[in-house]
Amino acid sequence: MPRVTLVEGINLALARALADDPDVVLVGEDIGINGGVFRATDGLQKRFGKLRVQDTPLAEGLIAGMTVGMAAQGLKVVAEIQFMGFLYPALDQIANHMARLRNRTRGRLTCPVVIRMPHGGGIHAPEHHSESLEVLLCHHAGLRVVCPSSPARGYGLLLSAIRDPDPVMFLEPTRLYRMSKQDVLDDGQGLPLDQATVLREGDDVTLVTWGAMVHETLRAAELLMQEKISCEVIDLSSLSPIDHDTILESVAHTGRLVIVHEAARHAGLGAEIAATVAEKALYDLLAPVVRVTGYDTVMPYFAQERAYIPSVGRIADAIRQTLQG
Amino acid sequence: MKTIAQFAIGYEQMLDAEGRACGDLPPFAQEAGAMQRMYGMMVLCRMFDAKAINLQRTGRLGTYAPCTGQEATHVGVGAAMRTEDVLCPVYREYGTQIWRGVTLTEILTYWAGDERGTNFSGPREDFPWCVPIGSQTPHAAGIAMAFKIRRQPRCALAYIGDGGTSQGAFHEAVNLAGAQQLPAVFVIVNNGWAISVPAAEQTAAQTFAQKGLGNGVPGVQVDGNDVIAVRKVTEDALALARSGGGPTVIEAVTYRLSDHTTADDATRYRPGGELEAAWQCEPLLRTRRFIEQRGWWDDAREAALRAQCTAQIDAAVLAYQSRPAASTDDMFDHLFARPPAALQDQKRIARQYGADAAH
Numbered sequence: 001m002p003r004v005t006l007v008e009g010i011n012l013a014l015a016r017a018l019a020d021d022p023d024v025v026l027v028g029e030d031i032g033i034n035g036g037v038f039r040a041t042d043g044l045q046k047r048f049g050k051l052r053v054q055d056t057p058l059a060e061g062l063i064a065g066m067t068v069g070m071a072a073q074g075l076k077v078v079a080e081i082q083f084m085g086f087l088y089p090a091l092d093q094i095a096n097h098m099a100r101l102r103n104r105t106r107g108r109l110t111c112p113v114v115i116r117m118p119h120g121g122g123i124h125a126p127e128h129h130s131e132s133l134e135v136l137l138c139h140h141a142g143l144r145v146v147c148p149s150s151p152a153r154g155y156g157l158l159l160s161a162i163r164d165p166d167p168v169m170f171l172e173p174t175r176l177y178r179m180s181k182q183d184v185l186d187d188g189q190g191l192p193l194d195q196a197t198v199l200r201e202g203d204d205v206t207l208v209t210w211g212a213m214v215h216e217t218l219r220a221a222e223l224l225m226q227e228k229i230s231c232e233v234i235d236l237s238s239l240s241p242i243d244h245d246t247i248l249e250s251v252a253h254t255g256r257l258v259i260v261h262e263a264a265r266h267a268g269l270g271a272e273i274a275a276t277v278a279e280k281a282l283y284d285l286l287a288p289v290v291r292v293t294g295y296d297t298v299m300p301y302f303a304q305e306r307a308y309i310p311s312v313g314r315i316a317d318a319i320r321q322t323l324q325g
Numbered sequence: 326m327k328t329i330a331q332f333a334i335g336y337e338q339m340l341d342a343e344g345r346a347c348g349d350l351p352p353f354a355q356e357a358g359a360m361q362r363m364y365g366m367m368v369l370c371r372m373f374d375a376k377a378i379n380l381q382r383t384g385r386l387g388t389y390a391p392c393t394g395q396e397a398t399h400v401g402v403g404a405a406m407r408t409e410d411v412l413c414p415v416y417r418e419y420g421t422q423i424w425r426g427v428t429l430t431e432i433l434t435y436w437a438g439d440e441r442g443t444n445f446s447g448p449r450e451d452f453p454w455c456v457p458i459g460s461q462t463p464h465a466a467g468i469a470m471a472f473k474i475r476r477q478p479r480c481a482l483a484y485i486g487d488g489g490t491s492q493g494a495f496h497e498a499v500n501l502a503g504a505q506q507l508p509a510v511f512v513i514v515n516n517g518w519a520i521s522v523p524a525a526e527q528t529a530a531q532t533f534a535q536k537g538l539g540n541g542v543p544g545v546q547v548d549g550n551d552v553i554a555v556r557k558v559t560e561d562a563l564a565l566a567r568s569g570g571g572p573t574v575i576e577a578v579t580y581r582l583s584d585h586t587t588a589d590d591a592t593r594y595r596p597g598g599e600l601e602a603a604w605q606c607e608p609l610l611r612t613r614r615f616i617e618q619r620g621w622w623d624d625a626r627e628a629a630l631r632a633q634c635t636a637q638i639d640a641a642v643l644a645y646q647s648r649p650a651a652s653t654d655d656m657f658d659h660l661f662a663r664p665p666a667a668l669q670d671q672k673r674i675a676r677q678y679g680a681d682a683a684h
Contacts, residue, residue, distance in 0.1 A: 025474060051474050057504060062463050062497035069413075069467020069481070072452070075474065092494075096457045097464070103659040105453055106444040110662070142660050165662040194665055241665030 004184050007177040009151035010040045010116070012186045013158040014078065018048045020188065021076060024162060026053045027063060028080030028116075037082055038118065038177055060086050064093035064115065068101065071111040076162055081117040084171070085128030090115070091136060098167045099142030113167045114158070119147060120212050120262050121305040122175035130174070131299050132211075132263035137169045138240040138272075144193060145240040147171040149214035151182040156191030157237065163190060171239070173212035196243035198250070202232035205256040205319055208247055208273060210236040213310065217260050220315035229323060239269060244276050248284075251277055255286035256322040262309055265293040287322040334534045337558050338548040342606045344614025351560075353404075354553045357621040363404055363552050364612045364622070367396040369634045370420045371609060373429055374583070376638050377436065381587040385646070389436045390417040394550075394582030397608030398514055400424060401555025401577075405563060406482060408448075411468050413461040413483040416454040418514070421484075425451060429641030430648070439651055440659075459485060459492030462511060466498040469507035469572075480508045480566045482559075488519025488527055490536050502572035503541035509572040510562045511537070514549065516581035517603075521594040537574030549577030550608040553615075582607060653679035 004012065017024045026041060026048075032055040035042030045053035056063050060081055067077040081087055094115070102110045121130030137145045146161055146168055148154035154172065161168035199214065200221055209217040214235050221231035232250050236242065251257050257277055259270035270291040277289060292310045300308050339354070341347050346354075353359040374393045380386035392399060399420025406412065412421060419432060426447020435442030435454060443453035455461035465483030472479045485495055490513055502509040513533045517524050530536060534544030547558045555577055562573035580603040584591045591600075616622040653675040657668050 057497065057501055059493075059497040059500075061494055062466070062501055065460065065463025065494060065498065066467035066470060066501060069464035069469075070471045070474075071467075072450070072464070073411075073468055073471035073475075075471050089493075092457060092460060093463065096460060102661070104440050104443055106441055106655075107659050108444050108449060109452070144661075241667055244667070 001183040001185050003181040004151050005178045005181055006148070006151045006154045006172065007038050007040050009155040009184050010158055010172060011042055011044070012184065013155045013162075014041060014044060015047070016186060016188050017078070017159060017162045018044065018052060023074060024052070024076045024078065025070065026078045026080070027056050027067060029056060029058055029063070029082050031055060031080050036080060038174075040080070040116070040172075059089070061089040061093055064090035064098065067113045067115070068093060068097045068111055071113045072101065072109045076112045078114045078116060078162060081115060083125070083129040084117050084119050084131045084133050087117060087133055087136070094137070094143070094167070094169075095140050099140045102166065103142060110165060111167045112165050114161045114170050115167070116170045116172060118174045119171035120173050120175065121299060121302070122212065122309055124302040125174070127301050130302070130305060132261070132294065134171060134239050134263060135267060135269055138269060142167065143240060144168040144238070145171065146193060146237065147173065147211040147239055148237065149173070149176065149211055149235045152184045153191060153235075153237065155184050155186070156189060157193070159188065160190030160193050164193060168193070171211060175212050176215070179215070194238050194241055194243060196234050196236050196238065196246040198232065198246065199235050200231065200233040202230035202254065204230045204254055205258060205322055206232045206234060206247065206250040206254045207258050207260060207319070208234045208236055209260040210239060211262070213260050213262050216310060216312050217315055219312045220319060223312065223316050224319055229319060231319065242273065242276070244280070247273060247277065248281050251281050252284045255284055257285070257289045258292060258315070258318050258322060259289065260292045260310055260315055262294050264296050265291060266296045268293055290318045290322055292318045332535070332538045334532050334544055334546055336546045337554045338551050339554040339557065340551040340611055340615055342611055344611040344618060346615070350553065351557045353556065357616070357619070360612075360616050361621060363400050363556070364609075364616055365630055366400045366403070366420055366424055367552065367609050367612060368630055369423065369637065370396045370399065372631070372634045373419065373638055376642065377433065378587060380433070380642070386433060387436050387438045388586050388588045390586045391583035392417045392419050394603065394607055395514060395516055395579045396420050397552040397612065398512070398549040398555050398577040398579050401552045402482065402512055402559050405556045405559035407479075407563070410480045410482060410563065411450050411452070411465075412448065413452040413465040413468070413481065414454055415461065415484045415486060415489070416456060418484050422451070427451070429638060430644045433641065433645040434648060437645070440655070441648075441651065459489040459494040461485070462495045462498035463501075465509050465511070466501045466507060469502060469509035470505065472508050473505065478567050480510060480563050482510045482512060482563070484512050484514060486519060487513060487515040487517070487524045487533055488522065489513075490533055491527055496536070496540060499537055499542050499572065499574060500540040506569065506571035508566035510559065510566055511572065511574045512559070513574065513576045515576050515578050518581050518585070518591070518595070520585045520589060532576055534574055534576035542572050542574050544574040544576065546576045546578060549579030550606055550611065552608060552612055579608070580606065
């Protein structure tokens with residue numbers, strides 16, 4: 001079983017999908033001979049040819065728009081947006097067409113598209129390269145939004161996303177791309193979409209997070225073991241739809257909830273999770289819900305990015321806060 | 326300084342405003358049946374337009390985008406396309422759509438605010454009407470890309486308006502089609518007005534056809550009120566694209582003889598006299614004159630055609646008005662192949678309270 005990084009796991013899944021299904025086509029900027037700026041598509045053009053692994057003109061709106069036309073013809077298109085800060089021009093096509101085509105044609109035309117995009121900061125990148133814009137996507141009906149937290153989950157979730165008959169926005173945490181290696185069996189097995197996964201069981205507090213923040217959150221849980229605080233850690237994985245059942249079940253057990261995300265706090269996904277717990281499980285709660293998030297500032301240029309991203313210490317303090325009184 | 330590249334924009338007209346042939350006519354224009362069929366479709370569109378506007382004015386249809394004045398462009402393009410080609414329309418090219426099998430009932434259903442109208446029974450792969458201006462052009466490029474990947478001898482054709490060519494999406498799509506030599510044709514319907522902004526204020530470009538050139542794609546201008554020229558130019562562009570010769574940008578110069586939509590009032594911005602002058606060049610009369618001059622048309626045929634169109638339109642209106650009511654479930658049932666569980670709760674609530682909307 002190969003030990004691979006997240007970006008290598010993504011590459012394995014893309015290669016598998018291309019090999020298994022002649023309808024799978026990859027499009028994006030610099031994904032051909034260059035293999036993508038993060039090398040997620042390394043070697044794929046050489047192996048599958050220029051038509052199936054295509055460098056596009058430098059226009060994100062076009063990339064999203066052309067995939068709508070290709071997908072309506074039955075191709076399964078995997079598009080790469082080079083960095084999440086460059087998502088904005090593509091949003092018109094994603095929101096107005098990709099997400100709606102099935103609905104507005106009453107199922108006549110569909111969009112089996114995956115848009116892959118790096119998510120979040122922490123890699124000392126230039127401006128506009130480190131955003132966490134998942135809520136811009138989660139607000140639109142007709143899209144699934146997925147964010148893996150490890151090489152194995154990246155491999156399995158991406159395969160399921162490509163096989164899904166509807167558009168899936170696939171957010172790849174940049175600082176996990178090369179952070180660590182994991183055994184990933186390239187067996188073509190997908191992981192279920194629409195499901196959260198419990199990464200660590202515990203009794204005192206439920207921690208809900210996703211993407212790169214899973215790692216800081218797990219470290220905070222580990223740290224608090226020394227204080228005899230037992231944390232249950234849920235990797236949301238599916239940001240839209242949200243697997244509220246898994247969260248509610250855990251909160252019913254622990255009575256406390258801390259939500260951790262890198263994206264800004266205001267109108268963030270944490271608010272949606274907290275509101276749902278308030279609606280459905282208020283009387284299970286022993287303490288107010290706490291959110292640990294990025295600030296309501298611009299994602300800072302990299303000199304300050306670590307101060308923006310929730311730290312292990314900040315997460316640990318929030319957990320302690322829910323256990324006081 | 327030496328010249329390193331030179332470009333030219335051709336202009337095609339085969340039928341002048343009096344219905345006289347100018348230049349060599351293509352074979353289809355020598356066939357009575359082909360010309361009668363195109364003329365008949367233009368009349369149907371004109372009469373349907375009047376009916377749809379009437380339905381809107383009397384509260385039986387939502388906001389509607391008329392096509393009066395542009396029938397030659399729409400019908401000429403429809404006649405040029407093959408069944409297996411794919412159309413990406415804007416929202417008033419009914420002549421093309423009806424030619425391709427979209428029904429009058431479907432058009433009315435759509436403008437009644439009912440998405441079921443876009444589930445075309447005829448051209449199953451054609452795109453629905455596209456309201457965000459210009460955003461349909463990348464779809465055509467993508468469809469053409471699929472044809473290229475699968476080596477299918479088919480073409481995608483996207484419409485866009487004169488105002489739409491100011492959108493980045495248009496240039497991005499034409500640029501891709503050029504760079505990859507895709508089987509795509511872009512038809513700019515220059516009807517003089519983008520709602521209230523005249524074409525001359527939209528751009529400094531001398532023609533809209535030349536907007537292809539900057540993207541490496543040839544452009545040609547055609548008299549958009551001349552159904553013969555529109556069909557010929559479009560057929561040539563499609564044949565070129567189908568044979569691997571790449572895309573073409575066609576500018577069809579016509580005139581919007583109506584308001585932008587039934588919610589618009591063009592008297593607020595259209596200079597006096599312009600509309601009257603434009604009526605002198607409108608496409609139906611010149612086509613009729615042409616077929617009359619050839620002995621292919623007369624008053625009896627005209628009366629029979631109009632009676633047939635009236636019957637077809639009345640039947641469509643009846644089918645439209647007697648269609649089953651939409652269900653609130655429809656809002657939820659077509660979002661996903663596999664709807665998330667949470668939607669089921671909202672679907673139930675909508676069912677419970679949906680009837681309140683009527684009060």
